Amino acid sequence: MVLVYLDQADQQIKKASIEALSYGAAIAKQLGCTTEALVLGTTQEDLTSLGMHGANKVHQLKNDALNFLDVKVHATLVAAAAKKINATVVVFAHNINGKAIAPAVAVRLGAGIVTGACSLPNTSNGFEVTKTVFSGKAFASIKIETPIKVIAINQNSFGLVAYNNSATLEMIDLPIPTASIKITKVEKIEGEIPLTEANLVVSGGRGLKGPENWGILLDLAKALGAATACSRPVSDSDWRPHHEHVGQTGIQIAPNLYIAIGISGAIQHLAGVNRSKTIVVINKDPEAPFFKAADYGVVGDAFDIVPKLTAAVLKAKTN
Amino acid sequence: MKILVCISKTPDTTAKIAFIEGNTKFDESGVQWIINPYDEWYALVRAIELKEKDPATLIHLVTVGGVDAEPIIRKALALGGDEAIRIDSNSNDSFTVAAQIAAVAKEGAYDLIFTGKETIDYNSACIGSMLSALLDLPFISMANHFELNGNTATVKREIESGEETCEANLPLIVSCQKGMAEQRIPNMRGIMAARTKPLKIVAPSSTTATTSISKFDLPPAKSGVKLIDPENMDELVRLLKEEAKVI
Structure with missing residues (x-):
């Protein structure tokens, strides 16, 4: 099963994560399995609508302490969720937060990881994913040699794909580790497109x-x-x-x-x-x-x- | 206080990117090697600034690489730092590299571990995050500001729509980017001193790689620029709409 981690800001799922979900659902199709998504924290939108981006099921751990990233806490929770639902592929957006937690999740799962991925996996001979290297000047095909695979997909490289799935929403129950950092201030650049x-x-x-x-x-x-x-x-x-x-x-x-x-x-x-x-x-x-x-x-x-x-x-x- | 700074050797930013042996190996001929800019300009220099404030601070540099990484680690020592550790292993697998550094970090009981936000060759941005899982320590990524007050660090990090300020107690892992410090150039005294600073070579601990590179590819060449008459911007807008389909 493919698990996609959905990153949020201001209780909204980020665009990069929606794209990661489209990508994860395409991998699930390749592998003939289902696509599940994980949301940490509280959100304002109707998460069942994520079916149209490829989710079959959305797991949410509703706790507003998780609305801001704490790598140690988030990585522990994503790894625990992946184990609980027996994920074989875990997908992240290669955005700021995805970059921060995906490698830690891979370590906690004993999984090989490709970050900055820009293609669907080639499964004709093992499990190979292409990524950008040398700051976009070249590509490398990376073979992941572990049973569980972690992939962080480059933003704007796969695009949004429309799916016809209807997703169910389930609350997932996991013990939340003690916070390792404290967010004291968030400064936004108002009115501008990130x-x-x-x-x-x-x-x-x-x-x-x-x-x-x-x-x-x-x-x-x-x-x-x-x-x-x-x-x-x-x-x-x-x-x-x-x-x-x-x-x-x-x-x-x-x-x-x-x-x-x-x-x-x-x-x-x-x-x-x-x-x-x-x-x-x-x-x-x-x-x-x-x-x-x-x-x-x-x-x-x-x-x-x-x-x-x-x-x-x-x-x-x-x- | 003890700081560990992770140093990687990368091709110069202007190096020609080419591959040999059936596109399975980076062509190193004629390549100038540098300290990965994020490791040097931001991670290492910020560590040096912290030592300048508190001279009791010890800075150790660590790199994972063969003998050919030594000029790079000596150059880093010329900027600052008390001693360097080279883990004698060559690997393209992020997990293997992180596991090697974690073994050294455990032994050294460091209060702070600095890495660059990513290397400019593999752009994987994995090491800091992996170290946090391997050492079970808090990790703050893409920091552009770092202050220390006793045992508490105040760190600003980039987020998509601005900046977040967070506090964490040591020990702590931070990946560094622009804003952390200003680039420095080693001076003669630093270069001379670096020659005699200890450079310890450590045998790699045994780990199993989780990934391998099967081949490299260069992007297809652009078909060539289409020049538009400066007097005809309607044509450019039409092309962006109808041909490129981006607006």
């Missing part, structure tokens, strides 16, 4: 010349409903907040669309965005290395092109 969950991202680099010029980029982002990001020199110069920095040392993202404005495309920047499905590069230097990694390119002055693109987006919306 970068790692965004489908569309508009990003700016040094080519925009200064923070006072970000208006054209913000207008485009608003027209598209996109999140905003920036390159490292931009966040290092404090033109934009650090949480917007995408790249090797910043956040790694894989949106459907990444629009890079005035970013030359250094290899460290590409490492953070090369898993984007479609890349648009706007740069006045036709030799900018980013064009080699792009699907669409516009050579020219960003200050001229970006407002035109915004206008074109708005025009297409009203049509």
